[in-house]
Amino acid sequence: MIAHPEDMPAAFRAAWMARDASMLGSLFAEDADFVNVVGLWWQKREQIEKAHAYGFGRIFTDSILRVGRTRLRRMGDVAVVHARFTLHGQRDPDGEPLGVRRTVMTFVMSRQDGGWLCVAAQNTDIHEGAETMTASPDGLTPRDYRKN
Template identity: 55%
Template structure:
């Protein structure tokens, strides 16, 4: 829980950098939803904490997460946050160092007593030069229809 929506993204990044899946999960309501970049949908705080704890202890163990532009829209007891994040240091399945990634994370927070918790999160990779995905025989491919 954070005291104000402005503190959410810094707290998320701090938990990530501390490799603290439980701490990251503590930013979410008990019944929160989190959809990751490939569409895996975790449907409660424990699942969010467990999934992030696993990733932060393995293929994200040496990553650096840096927040860029953050936009917060407040609506009484609800806040919507969009945050551009840069990730470096991910380990690829073959053990090599993967290239850098940029994502936009969207969070919906609600006021809960004296603080704020996320009730929803969506993580979307930014794919430069593309505007959608096209499904084909070999899976999804990022594509751009613009000339």
Template identity: 50%
Template sequence: MAAPTPIEPPRRPEDFPAAFADAWARRDGAAIAALFAEDAEFVNVTGLWWTGRDAIARPHDYALKSFFAETTLRPGRVSVRQLGPQHAVVRCRFHMDGQRAPDGAEAGPRQTILIFVLERGASGWQAVAAQNTEVMPGQETFLARDGLSPTSYRRG
């Protein structure tokens, strides 16, 4: 993988989601990975667990140049919890549209919540860990039966 794309690290934890969305808009996995520490970990929405900047860059680069090539990723609600002067947890609800289905048709809009664990370095904040969770409105859990499907146990 090529060296990380130069990108200015956010100066405040609350700026991290916008920096992530800006890197996404570049359609460059290395730009996303540049926001992460060299040994960072990232768990994607399907539970794939990547360790290291190169491992984070490769699948993002593939997706951003294929089925996410026409997507728009917009940060929504952001919460920040400082864990001292050098660490913070940032949660952001992201809204995405423009994904392509395997048959090439446009898929519907999605929402996810990304959790970033940040560490402050000399030049700004970097993620040391991230986890992405799909938002499934009205659902309570997943049910494994002939595949995995979102499920609600409430009636009415």
């Protein structure tokens, strides 16, 4: 639990940098939802912790997460926090380092007794210069229709 909803991006980063899935999970309500960048939808704190523990141990072992621009929108006992993140040091399945990723995360925060918890989060990859995705038999490709 955190004192203010706008503290969520920094608290998420602190848990990430500590590679502490329990610490990260403590930021979420028991019945929270988390949708990752490829649409995996984890329901409940336990699933969110388990998924992040796996990622910390295999995919993001040496990664560095930085918080960029954030925006807070309060609506009484609920708040929406958007935050840009930059991720360095993700590894491929063979352990080789990959390039830099930029994302926008949306956190829906709920006031609880004693602080705020996240009830829903979604992470979206940023594809610079693209405005949509197009589907083909080979998968999704970021596209910008303005260039045609």
